[in-house]
Amino acid sequence: MENTVLRAKLIVLGDASVGKSSLVQVFHSDSQQGFPKAYSMTSDVQLQVKSVKIPDSPYTVELYVYDCAGQETFQPFISKILGSSALVLLVSDLTNQSSLSAAVKWFERARNANKDFKMQGALVGNKCDLDLRRAIKASEAEETAANLGIPYFECSAKEGVQVDEPFYFLANCLYEQYIEQTQEFQNIADTV
Numbered sequence: 004m005e006n007t008v009l010r011a012k013l014i015v016l017g018d019a020s021v022g023k024s025s026l027v028q029v030f031h032s033d034s035q036q037g038f039p040k041a042y043s044m045t046s047d048v049q050l051q052v053k054s055v056k057i058p059d060s061p062y063t064v065e066l067y068v069y070d071c072a073g074q075e076t077f078q079p080f081i082s083k084i085l086g087s088s089a090l091v092l093l094v095s096d097l098t099n100q101s102s103l104s105a106a107v108k109w110f111e112r113a114r115n116a117n118k119d120f121k122m123q124g125a126l127v128g129n130k131c132d133l134d135l136r137r138a139i140k141a142s143e144a145e146e147t148a149a150n151l152g153i154p155y156f157e158c159s160a161k162e163g164v165q166v167d168e169p170f171y172f173l174a175n176c177l178y179e180q181y182i183e184q185t186q187e188f189q190n191i192a193d194t195v
């Protein structure tokens with residue numbers, strides 16, 4: 004069967020310094036070499052494109068990953084690019100308690116900008132390597148994600164722990180949504 008490519012915009016949101024760019028770089032480069040050596044604040048939005056093959060299917064999801072600035076100063080600019088996003092990755096920093104409630108606020112902003120359809124999302128608790136400085140319990144983050152109706156992943160961009168999983172999950176969500184809606188359309192067509 005011929006390979007079919009599905010394209011989707013995935014926005015990566017969360018407060019400043021939680022590790023959004025680090026996660027995106029490691030995912031995009033397929034290796035730990037991608038982990039940035041020094042913090043470089045994102046002042047706008049960085050676009051990375053990466054293809055994810057859906058196993059046992061002829062589908063590939065091409066993710067247009069928009070790594071957004073977390074600094075409040077850039078908020079007005081970021082608000083403008085949130086629209087037309089099918090997927091959202093929310094990032095919190097496990098050593099920073101307030102980054103969890105901030106992630107919820109970012110989700111609300113994203114949903115407000117995409118009212119026409121149901122966005123699919125995932126919450127990430129990053130920097131799990133910094134165990135001694137941990138300020139957010141796994142149970143608390145899981146509950147927050149469950150309240151938003153999305154899954155929770157704990158990861159470390161630095162150590163390469165569970166970095167790809169949330170991206171694969173979101174690619175798969177898009178694929179499933181596409182199959183479901185195509186099927187619905189087919190069912191309607193079949194009744195004609």
Ligand SMILES: Nc1nc2c(ncn2[C@@H]2O[C@H](COP(=O)(O)OP(=O)(O)OP(=O)(O)O)[C@@H](O)[C@H]2O)c(=O)[nH]1
Binds near residue numbers: 072
């Ligand atoms: N220990 C540890 N540090 C991390 C991890 N991920 C990111 N960092 C560090 O956290 C800092 C911020 O990382 P960035 O990826 O630039 O954060 P950001 O969310 O993109 O920040 P803004 O662009 O300002 O919104 C950097 O110093 C990273 O090296 C991680 O998994 N573990």
Ligand SMILES: [Mg+2]
Binds near residue numbers: 024025043045071073
């Ligand atoms: Mg950044």
